Amino acid sequence: MTITATSFDWVRELVHRESAIVLQPGKEYLVEARLLPIARQMGMADVGKLVDTVRQRPDPDSTRRIVEALTTNETSWFRDGDPFTTLTSTVLPALQASRGPHERLQIWSAACSSGQEPYTIAMLLEDALPGAAARVSITATDISREMVQRTKAGRFSQLEVNRGLPAPMLVRHFTRAGSEWEVSPALRRMVTASTCNLAAPLPRMGPFDVVYLRNVLIYFDLPTKQSILRRVRELMRPDGWLFLGAAETTLGVDDSWERVVLGRSSAYRPLKGA
Numbered sequence: 704m705t706i707t708a709t710s711f712d713w714v715r716e717l718v719h720r721e722s723a724i725v726l727q728p729g730k731e732y733l734v735e736a737r738l739l740p741i742a743r744q745m746g747m748a749d750v751g752k753l754v755d756t757v758r759q760r761p762d763p764d765s766t767r768r769i770v771e772a773l774t775t776n777e778t779s780w781f782r783d784g785d786p787f788t789t790l791t792s793t794v795l796p797a798l799q800a801s802r803g804p805h806e807r808l809q810i811w812s813a814a815c816s817s818g819q820e821p822y823t824i825a826m827l828l829e830d831a832l833p834g835a836a837a838r839v840s841i842t843a844t845d846i847s848r849e850m851v852q853r854t855k856a857g858r859f860s861q862l863e864v865n866r867g868l869p870a871p872m873l874v875r876h877f878t879r880a881g882s883e884w885e886v887s888p889a890l891r892r893m894v895t896a897s898t899c900n901l902a903a904p905l906p907r908m909g910p911f912d913v914v915y916l917r918n919v920l921i922y923f924d925l926p927t928k929q930s931i932l933r934r935v936r937e938l939m940r941p942d943g944w945l946f947l948g949a950a951e952t953t954l955g956v957d958d959s960w961e962r963v964v965l966g967r968s969s970a971y972r973p974l975k976g977a
């Protein structure tokens with residue numbers, strides 16, 4: 704191991720300050736593994752040297768690369784099933800009943816990783832709503848520039864499509880591009896990807912009918928979760944729907960949400976008057 708306690712603390716503080724991600728003590732191995740490729744690209748022998756160099760002369764590009772390297776981008780198609788299938792079985796009919804069948808739908812995938820989440824939503828809506836591309840906009844955001852680029856590209860390896868994408872949907876919505884699979888132009892028209900740090904002031908967006916804020920609150924401390932939930936709520940329509948990850952909840956974090964059981968999972972709706 705090349706990283707000292709002082710270097711590890713410096714990385715932890717940097718990552719917390721810039722992204723709100725909490726790196727617990729004991730994650731030295733993670734810092735080593737994620738930062739070694741950056742050290743090598745910058746011509747340095749080890750992570751200790753990289754940290755010393757950036758500490759002594761911090762520059763925005765190097766610090767950002769370090770922060771982004773410490774995000775965890777694990778994702779898959781239809782992750783956990785119900786948060787996606789209930790979009791078209793329950794959420795969409797409820798929104799159409801209260802608003803009329805032709806109103807535009809604005810959806811936010813707020814930690815989109817490499818794009819599986821926003822394109823899962825796009826495929827479901829394209830199959831459920833004739834001409835969906837003209838009526839649905841999906842805003843896909845992530846702190847990581849690499850993940851945003853990957854979402855924009857809409858290209859996935861065979862290994863990635865094997866993780867949860869049903870074969871009929873692959874055939875319907877993708878074409879082969881060399882060794883990869885590329886999403887159809889119709890899906891791409893629905894999805895707009897950009898960087899957005901949930902821990903910083905949010906850009907003017909929305910108002911959103913449905914927000915997927917999945918498997919990202921787990922990385923933050925309680926005050927950060929509370930602040931993000933409050934600011935996300937401000938960008939949602941009063942009758943909107945919020946989906947969190949299976950290990951995440953608003954309960955005991957922010958009591959201005961009502962929990963609704965949907966299949967084997969739950970969604971959260973802004974409490975009226977809260």
Ligand SMILES: C[S@@+](CC[C@H](N)C(=O)[O-])C[C@H]1O[C@@H](n2cnc3c(N)ncnc32)[C@H](O)[C@@H]1O
Pocket residue numbers: 722723724774775776777778779782813814815816817820844845846847850899900901902916917918919922948
């Ligand atoms: C585990 S992935 C979850 C992806 C997807 N939502 C899912 O459930 O499969 C977490 C994502 O959150 C992003 N992330 C971490 N901190 C963030 C922050 N402060 N602002 C925005 N995105 C962040 C990471 O870059 C990563 O792509």
